[in-house]
Amino acid sequence: MAGLGRGDLPPRLRTPVPGPRSRALSRALARHAAPGINTLPAGGGPTLVWDEARGANVLDVDGNRFVDLTSGFGVAALGHRPPAVVAAVCRQAGRLVHGLGDVHAHPLRAELAARLAVLVPVDEPRIYFAISGGDAVEIALKTALLATGRRRIVAFAPSYHGLTLGALALTSRPAFRSPFAAHLSPEVVRLPYACPPAELAALLAGEPPVAAAVVEPVVGREGILVPPPGWLAEIAAACRARGTLLVADEILTAFGRTGTRFAVDADGVRPDLLCCGKALAGGLPLAAVAGQRELMAAWERGGEALHTATFVAHPLACAAALAALPRLASPALLTRVRRLGAAVGRRLAGWPERFAAVAAVRGRGLLWGVEMRSAAAAEAAVAAARDRGVLWLAGGPEGRVAQILPPLTIAERQLAGALDRLEGALAASGGARA
Numbered sequence: 429m430a431g432l433g434r435g436d437l438p439p440r441l442r443t444p445v446p447g448p449r450s451r452a453l454s455r456a457l458a459r460h461a462a463p464g465i466n467t468l469p470a471g472g473g474p475t476l477v478w479d480e481a482r483g484a485n486v487l488d489v490d491g492n493r494f495v496d497l498t499s500g501f502g503v504a505a506l507g508h509r510p511p512a513v514v515a516a517v518c519r520q521a522g523r524l525v526h527g528l529g530d531v532h533a534h535p536l537r538a539e540l541a542a543r544l545a546v547l548v549p550v551d552e553p554r555i556y557f558a559i560s561g562g563d564a565v566e567i568a569l570k571t572a573l574l575a576t577g578r579r580r581i582v583a584f585a586p587s588y589h590g591l592t593l594g595a596l597a598l599t600s601r602p603a604f605r606s607p608f609a610a611h612l613s614p615e616v617v618r619l620p621y622a623c624p625p626a627e628l629a630a631l632l633a634g635e636p637p638v639a640a641a642v643v644e645p646v647v648g649r650e651g652i653l654v655p656p657p658g659w660l661a662e663i664a665a666a667c668r669a670r671g672t673l674l675v676a677d678e679i680l681t682a683f684g685r686t687g688t689r690f691a692v693d694a695d696g697v698r699p700d701l702l703c704c705g706k707a708l709a710g711g712l713p714l715a716a717v718a719g720q721r722e723l724m725a726a727w728e729r730g731g732e733a734l735h736t737a738t739f740v741a742h743p744l745a746c747a748a749a750l751a752a753l754p755r756l757a758s759p760a761l762l763t764r765v766r767r768l769g770a771a772v773g774r775r776l777a778g779w780p781e782r783f784a785a786v787a788a789v790r791g792r793g794l795l796w797g798v799e800m801r802s803a804a805a806a807e808a809a810v811a812a813a814r815d816r817g818v819l820w821l822a823g824g825p826e827g828r829v830a831q832i833l834p835p836l837t838i839a840e841r842q843l844a845g846a847l848d849r850l851e852g853a854l855a856a857s858g859g860a861r862a
């Protein structure tokens with residue numbers, strides 16, 4: 429069709445967005461797909477329907493080309509459809525598409541576990557594969573409960589850890605939690621994100637003892653919050669003093685997003701359990717928990733696996749991850765993220781002065797949040813950017829934080845051009861200051 433080249437092209441719109449084919453397909457979604465997950469905005473308006481993606485470009489079914497500053501929720505760290513990943517998946521598809529989960533292995537599963545074990549900042553790690561981020565968080569939680577015999581968990585606000593029932597107990601946003609409030613377990617005590625470490629230490633000193641503290645080293649979906657330097661190291665020390673496990677939820681941040689291989693690396697922290705996913709398999713669904721050997725031994729009970737899924741360690745996803753990891757783990761990529769991230773930071777620093785709707789900006793590496801003064805302003809900025817061919821999303825507890833997380837491989841000119849368009853969108857939607 430229109431051709432996306434290497435995915436390093438500027439936006440080009442052919443129709444108003446969403447175009448006629450997107451609108452027709454939206455009607456089909458409205459008729460047949462379940463509400464809530466059918467991608468249609470509240471009130472049932474049309475959605476944008478993606479047809480193709482490559483690098484940092486997305487092409488919709490009407491031939492409109494966008495620059496994707498969402499990385500598809502942080503998955504496309506190497507861009508959409510990285511050639512090495514596509515080639516590996518095709519090769520694997522000619523051999524073994526589906527295996528026997530937790531009963532029989534396949535070679536790539538062994539290879540990937542070994543590869544991950546040397547990358548993760550966890551002592552003597554053992555790898556537990558998962559299907560999704562939420563699944564990985566469930567595994568980390570269950571590991572902590574099994575290994576410590578304790579039942580209380582500490583989580584932070586804001587935080588996002590997924591929406592399956594166990595993970596939802598940790599996730600802070602009331603809108604996600606309240607419909608299920610009566611059914612949430614385990615017992616979670618919540619502290620403000622980046623609270624004084626002494627607050628955590630005091631809580632951990634009390635009764636009952638706490639199994640684990642679960643933390644995003646940089647808060648993602650719930651508003652992009654970077655803790656002060658040293659905070660993670662201090663909470664790690666507070667946990668260690670009380671035999672509480674530190675679980676780093678790096679589903680979004682692992683593999684370079686914040687300019688270090690893992691976000692905990694910025695503070696030199698080695699968590700007891702670390703969850704990763706999203707970027708891991710270059711676009712295929714795969715996540716993993718790395719946990720210290722003696723903790724993971726808690727799963728060794730004989731009989732059937734206590735936590736598993738039909739598609740666990742899927743051969744295509746393992747092939748994709750093995751193809752993605754050499755680049756995801758490369759020092760050159762991290763250097764690039766830090767350089768581009770610093771440039772983005774310099775540029776965004778002027779936005780609160782320039783745009784009346786922007787209250788604050790913050791971030792690290794290629795993960796940035798633009799906090800708007802209201803959810804309506806954030807929504808307007810997202811819509812105005814889409815009408816200029818740039819995709820970004822708003823998140824945070826009140827939907828006020830528009831988020832910039834491009835592929836780590838985005839072309840510099842393409843990124844600069846997308847930021848130009850975001851500035852145009854902010855000026856048009858919220859008004860530039862005089």
Ligand SMILES: Cc1ncc(COP(=O)(O)O)c(C=O)c1O
Pocket residue numbers: 501560561562563565588589590591644648649677678679680705706
């Ligand atoms: C930090 C974090 N943890 C967990 C999850 C849940 O991952 P998934 O949507 O793959 O279940 C997400 C998803 O955005 C996340 O950002």
